[in-house]
Amino acid sequence: MNNYSPKLLWLNRSGLGCFLNLLLVAILLVSFGLGWVVNGFLILLGVIFITPIIGFWLLRWWVKRNLIEDQCPVCSYEFTGFKGTNSSCPNCGETLEVRNGKFQRITPPGTIDVDVVDVSVKQLDQSN
Numbered sequence: 001m002n003n004y005s006p007k008l009l010w011l012n013r014s015g016l017g018c019f020l021n022l023l024l025v026a027i028l029l030v031s032f033g034l035g036w037v038v039n040g041f042l043i044l045l046g047v048i049f050i051t052p053i054i055g056f057w058l059l060r061w062w063v064k065r066n067l068i069e070d071q072c073p074v075c076s077y078e079f080t081g082f083k084g085t086n087s088s089c090p091n092c093g094e095t096l097e098v099r100n101g102k103f104q105r106i107t108p109p110g111t112i113d114v115d116v117v118d119v120s121v122k123q124l125d126q127s128n
């Protein structure tokens, strides 16, 4: 379009009418054709830029809600874990479960009692 518009102006000596026609065509193109293209492009650009930002904020919000920072109940090593997942302590390797925002040992309390009894029996044996 840019190529032949000066040519038309040059061919038509009066020029003004042709120029007005071209202006009208340009306005129509911008308002109907190019307008949609520009709008669509801007919307697309907005979506491309806004989506990752919204995604990032959603992810941050989700992580903030689900990330637990607590001490290991076995060795008191502080680390982070996710709610609803079982994680193992990076320090002592104990498998832990997140309950009420705190790390808890998965092994039932009964097992721990038996372990304690075993230790005390060994100690008794050694003392005898």
Ligand SMILES: [Zn+2]
Pocket (backbone or CB within 6 Å): 072, 073, 074, 075, 076, 077, 089, 090, 091, 092, 093, 094
């Ligand atoms: Zn630990």
